[in-house]
Amino acid sequence: MPEGRTQRLQQAAAAFILEADEAALEADPARVSRRLGLSLADQQSFDQQLPAWLTYRELARMSLLEPLETMFPVLMALLGPKDWAICTQAFLDARLVRSPHYRDIAPTFLGWLAENRWGQARWPFLLELAHAEVLEVLVARYPDSELPGGLQEEPDADTFLAWNAATQVVSYTHAVHRASEANPIPEARPTQLLAYRDAEGVVFLMELTSATASLLVQARTIPVAEAAAALGLTDLEPVLTLLRDLRQKGALDGFSPIPLT
């Protein structure tokens, strides 16, 4: 069934807001309504109210782009205003903002960068950089969940790790977490990070050696002693001390006699 006039009018409003070429809209405000086959009277209403529609355009684009500016200051500094505008317009063109939750806009943008690889030929670390900028917020706002049953507080050789639901271990090829607005180009250095929040919900980032990162990942599915041995860590005591510490900090919920993942 062809779409009725009311629906096409709404589509015209959306197109007016999201369309890339603002100069073309200013020169010919009716272009989107004409494209949608709306009547002359409807087209004229866009012509006659151009300043107001430009205001809508600005307000809506501001609400879509503001969370990106807030969340990705380092990426914005890396790209500079011109490329940032090109990048975010390409994101708007993809029409991916679907979630009713405002907080989902930034992660959606990150997903689009991952999928679309925008700018990554020029800046191979771009995706990692953007990921590092969102990481703390994702950990901070991860939905609370109930602890799995049967956890023990003390680790031993045969237990498996129970990560806190919000905990993440990430591995980057660049030290992107050290990049800043003043210095947005990260050092090329393999980097492993543990991101977690404590009981109060405050987020912490901890740099890990690659052996420790592997241990934390492996020991979710194989017993602690086995995971340590596989990494050549023959003395288990320092491993258990580390794990106790991570449980106290909140990165781990505890230790399970069975694997939980």
Add this chain to the structure above:
Amino acid sequence: MTQQTFTGVGLGLRRTHLEEVARREDHGVPFWETCPENVIGDGGRHFRWASSILDRDPVLTHGLTVSVGGFDAWDQDYLRDLGTFLHRVEAPWHSEHLCFTRVDENCLHELLPLPFTRDSARHTIRRVRELQAQLPVPLVLENITYYAELGHADMDEADFICEVLEGADAGWLLDVNNVYVNALNFGFEPKAWLAQMPLERVVQLHIAGHKRFGDLTVDTHGADVIEPVIDLMQWVLARVGRPLPVLLERDNHIPDLELLLAERAQLQRAYDAVFAPAEAPHA
């Protein structure tokens, strides 16, 4: 929770104030208004503070992105979560804006004006009824500020709002600041405009600040409420003759909680003045 809890001037619950509000019970705010989209599915410390407030204090709910007058399929997952949320906070009703926010699956995060036409009104009435059927509490609709008419109108805003409210038999969240801003932008007299409206449908009021940009006044929710808007609030309350809940919205340039509480208290005095017994005439 009985409807009687909701009277006086409440405040919109904002993220920057959650920690402080959660920690103090002496805030004097009779009720809060929260946006379910910001709480549902969230986690972490802000979520915990918000939850503790919602479990402790009376709360009204006010949605942003359901797109009442739109054409997209209802987001069933979200509506299910919303229903659970409304039960949990014991919301007496749930408000949404009389607008559209989504087109072809895209959420624009902006309140966009529905065409003021018979067809658009019929469509919106159908949508309001559909949405109402999926909510556990009465759905209430808020009049928005608008800066442009969408397409060639065959009625004015007042007729459109009346037609939808009557046709869908819905309650009205009357935003007096929105009326005032629209009156400035489109050149009408706010009280004359309100006098023709079905004020008996009003269940709640919104009040807020706005800002002028050149020729256009924008509903920024970013400044103090001005005297003529307070006067409009008092006029409506007096005309309706019932102590309806009024909610002070502040979304931009959010001041310290203390300042916002002071502004609320000032509005509360203006509110109370409407219902105070008339002073005895001088002998």
